[in-house]
Amino acid sequence: MQTARQWMVTHEWMVKGNRQTEWIEKRGILLWLAFYTGGLGGGLYLVSLFFNSAWGLFLGWFIVTVLKGPFHLLYLGKPARFWRLLTHPQTSWLSRGLFFVFGFAGLGLLQLLFSYFLPEQIGVILALKILAGIFALCVATYTGFVLNNVKGVPFWELPLLPLLFVACGILGGFGMTVAIAQFSSGINLEAAEMGSRIMLIINVLLIASYLVLAAAKKENTGKQSVLFQLTGGISPIFWVCVVILGIIIPAAIAIFSLSGGEAVSLVLIIGTVCEIIGGMMLRYCVLKSGMYNPIFDK
Amino acid sequence: MRWGMVINLSKCTRCHACVAACRIEHFLPLRITWPRLIAWEREGTQGVEVTTVPVRCNQCKEAPCVEVCPAKASIKRPDGIVQVDQNKCVGCRYCVIACPYQNRTFLSKDKDPGYFPGYARTGFEKKGNKLYPHQMGTTEKCNFCMERIDAGLAKGLKPGIDRDATPACVNTCQARALTFGDLEDPESEVSKLIKGENGFQLHPEYGTDPSVYYIDPGLGNAPSNTAPFSAQTGSHMPGLSTQEAKARQIFAAMKEGAK
Numbered sequence: 001m002q003t004a005r006q007w008m009v010t011h012e013w014m015v016k017g018n019r020q021t022e023w024i025e026k027r028g029i030l031l032w033l034a035f036y037t038g039g040l041g042g043g044l045y046l047v048s049l050f051f052n053s054a055w056g057l058f059l060g061w062f063i064v065t066v067l068k069g070p071f072h073l074l075y076l077g078k079p080a081r082f083w084r085l086l087t088h089p090q091t092s093w094l095s096r097g098l099f100f101v102f103g104f105a106g107l108g109l110l111q112l113l114f115s116y117f118l119p120e121q122i123g124v125i126l127a128l129k130i131l132a133g134i135f136a137l138c139v140a141t142y143t144g145f146v147l148n149n150v151k152g153v154p155f156w157e158l159p160l161l162p163l164l165f166v167a168c169g170i171l172g173g174f175g176m177t178v179a180i181a182q183f184s185s186g187i188n189l190e191a192a193e194m195g196s197r198i199m200l201i202i203n204v205l206l207i208a209s210y211l212v213l214a215a216a217k218k219e220n221t222g223k224q225s226v227l228f229q230l231t232g233g234i235s236p237i238f239w240v241c242v243v244i245l246g247i248i249i250p251a252a253i254a255i256f257s258l259s260g261g262e263a264v265s266l267v268l269i270i271g272t273v274c275e276i277i278g279g280m281m282l283r284y285c286v287l288k289s290g291m292y293n294p295i296f297d298k
Numbered sequence: 299m300r301w302g303m304v305i306n307l308s309k310c311t312r313c314h315a316c317v318a319a320c321r322i323e324h325f326l327p328l329r330i331t332w333p334r335l336i337a338w339e340r341e342g343t344q345g346v347e348v349t350t351v352p353v354r355c356n357q358c359k360e361a362p363c364v365e366v367c368p369a370k371a372s373i374k375r376p377d378g379i380v381q382v383d384q385n386k387c388v389g390c391r392y393c394v395i396a397c398p399y400q401n402r403t404f405l406s407k408d409k410d411p412g413y414f415p416g417y418a419r420t421g422f423e424k425k426g427n428k429l430y431p432h433q434m435g436t437t438e439k440c441n442f443c444m445e446r447i448d449a450g451l452a453k454g455l456k457p458g459i460d461r462d463a464t465p466a467c468v469n470t471c472q473a474r475a476l477t478f479g480d481l482e483d484p485e486s487e488v489s490k491l492i493k494g495e496n497g498f499q500l501h502p503e504y505g506t507d508p509s510v511y512y513i514d515p516g517l518g519n520a521p522s523n524t525a526p527f528s529a530q531t532g533s534h535m536p537g538l539s540t541q542e543a544k545a546r547q548i549f550a551a552m553k554e555g556a557k
Contacts, residue, residue: 014336014353014400022391022404077389077404077435084369084388094392095368151362151504152398292400295336295353295500 014295017221019228020153024287027075034071035143036283037063038101039169040176040276042140045108047173049133051192054115055184056177061108061132064139069101093149097142104135140169153290154217155225161286164206168279171199175250175275182265193268196275197254204247207282225289238285246278300359300378301442301457302481302509303468304491305352309475312337312350316467316476323443323466325426327410330403332440333467352475354467355380355401355440356500356508363393363402371436378481378509379444387436394437398504402439405432442478443467458487481509 023031041063048056073079086102089095111128114121144162151157174196181187215226229238253271257263263271312335320332333354361380364372371386372393382393382402394402403409410432412419419427432438443465450456450463457463458479468476479486484493488511491497497511 014334018400020395022394026406075390077391077406077437078387078433081369081386081388084371084386085390086368088368088370091365092368092392094366094390098368146392149362149366150396150398151506152396152400152501293398293501295399296351 014292017224017291017294019288020290020292023290024284028287030071030075032284032287034068034075035146035165035287036280037068037071038097038143039140039165039283040172040279041065041068041169042104042136042138043166043169043171043173044176045104045136045173046133046140046170047177047192047195049129049136050195051177051187053177053180053184053187055180056173056187057108057115058112059176059180060136060173061105061112064101064136065105065108068139069105072098072101093142093146097139097146100135100138100142104132104139107132107135137166141166147286147290150290152292154219154222154293155214156286156290157217158210158213160206160210160213164203164210164286165283167199167203167206168282171196171203172276172279174199175272179269179272182268193254193257196250197258200247200250200254200275207242219293221291221293225291228291229285229289234285234288237281241281242278242285245274246282249274250278299376299483300481300509301357301447302378302479302488302511303354303442303465304477304488304497304511304513306475306477306491306495307351307512307514309473310350310352311473311475312348313472315470315472316352319466319470320440323446325423325430325432327405327432328413328415329409329411330405330432330438332401332403332438334401351512353399353401353500354510355442356399356506356510357440357442359507359509360505362396362398362504362506366392366396368392375444377447379442379447380439381441381444382437382439384433384436384438387433389435389437391437397439398501398506399508402437404437405434407434410434 022028041060043060044056044063045060048054048060073082076082082098085095085098087095089099107128111125111132114125114128119125141162144165147153147156148159148161174192177187177192178189178196181189181192211226211229214222217223228234250271253263253267314335316333317331317335320326324332326332333352335350335352337348337350357378357380359378361372361374364374364380368390369386369388371383371388372380373383374380389404391404394400394404413423414420446465447457447463450460453462455463457465458468458477461469464478465476468478477487477491479488481488481492483489491513492511495513497513499508499511502508
């Protein structure tokens with residue numbers, strides 16, 4: 001019987017609910033980084049548009065173009081054929097996503113160049129900012145739809161996922177804006193901190209709602225994914241990185257700042273780093289917990 | 299025309315011949331199998347037993363893999379076969395993720411270490427690389443032996459009836475558990491089996507409309523979609539049952555001897 005049991009181990013997948021590995025393990029780490037940097041870069045660009053922060057706009061563009069794009073390309077099995085990713089936007093969210101990334105990279109670059117070399121072209125710059133902003137929003141959102149479209153993984157099949165990802169990206173954007181304000185004038189630090197607080201609350205509500213809705217799904221696999229995140233193999237990552245670093249520490253800094261205390265630059269930057277780690281690990285947990293329904297119901 | 303397969307769970311004897319036939323037909327790398335037998339333990343009359351169900355790409359009518367493929371590398375042929383064009387595949391693995399039946403595999407280096415890792419490739423492997431090349435960094439799956447079907451049709455043969463136009467796994471199944479044919483032809487054997495024996499698809503709630511059906515006289519169209527263990531005892535093949543019983547006795551004796 002011992003032999004039979006050992007042999008069975010390799011067959012547990014498809015019989016029990018099993019987690020996806022292609023998009024999180026080994027080279028899948030690159031895809032996780034690509035997904036997160038897309039959200040962060042897009043979020044930062046949007047927040048920087050609001051604060052009219054040139055450094056923020058540049059960093060947002062840089063993160064998407066120089067980090068997100070290459071991470072995704074390096075993940076591909078055949079990177080030289082990357083252009084083929086653009087050939088099926090009618091139905092594929094991955095294809096649409098690449099359009100968004102290329103569109104944002106091009107429009108963002110034009111906006112930055114016009115703003116730097118031809119600042120008197122206010123109308124053109126405004127138009128470019130609006131267009132690039134729309135693309136930035138799409139870049140921050142599409143990864144949620146990419147996962148949302150997977151039928152066999154109940155944990156991802158929630159309409160809240162794209163919203164969660166974009167909110168997470170904007171929270172990171174506010175955090176980075178607070179950090180940029182320490183080195184660059186022209187950003188209303190108080191407003192950036194307030195935005196960060198509001199987004200933090202929204203993120204907490206979204207994460208909690210997401211987990212509750214996933215656990216309430218009729219497929220048992222959704223509940224298993226939530227349990228895996230809260231009490232299973234990745235629970236230390238969830239509780240330490242997402243909850244403590246990503247929520248509690250930034251919240252503590254926000255409460256201290258709100259209660260009249262003046263947080264020093266270093267503390268604010270630490271808060272930003274914590275928010276970024278929290279957002280990054282939230283995506284990790286979402287990808288890692290993606291569990292397929294068993295091929296048979298019983 | 300829509301090619302489809304019917305798998306009779308009560309006839310499958312878990313011999314793995316379909317897996318082996320596919321490996322030989324397509325010169326599959328060591329750690330890749332297109333059809334698989336999924337297996338699990340359940341309480342049987344003689345204690346814990348293993349039960350199995352053969353699975354392979356379902357060639358879905360509404361294939362999620364075709365929908366999500368950003369490179370148009372996964373395409374649906376007019377005859378219903380979902381094909382991966384390895385010359386177009388970029389290796390993004392979205393199809394691997396999107397397939398709710400998990401029947402696609404990404405061919406990475408670790409899945410092709412050679413049949414004897416650490417040694418030179420065998421003649422069989424070398425020949426296979428030329429006859430049926432597998433591209434590293436792309437996705438693979440069962441294609442219902444479409445090369446056999448196409449070549450057979452060109453010769454005027456009928457898939458599912460003529461062996462040369464029929465998938466290798468169907469040809470090799472000694473228990474006749476696999477049946478192949480045109481799902482849109484009401485007179486085909488597959489259509490008759492599905493209609494007459496309550497054929498069911500895996501997870502019909504996904505709306506993918508698979509072209510692989512399962513039948514089991516014990517269950518029919520039961521919502522659990524699960525074959526009972528008793529269906530796999532080989533009782534329909536008395537000779538085989540005897541052989542299996544003999545094998546059990548021999549292994550039990552060997553086990554006792556080892557103690």
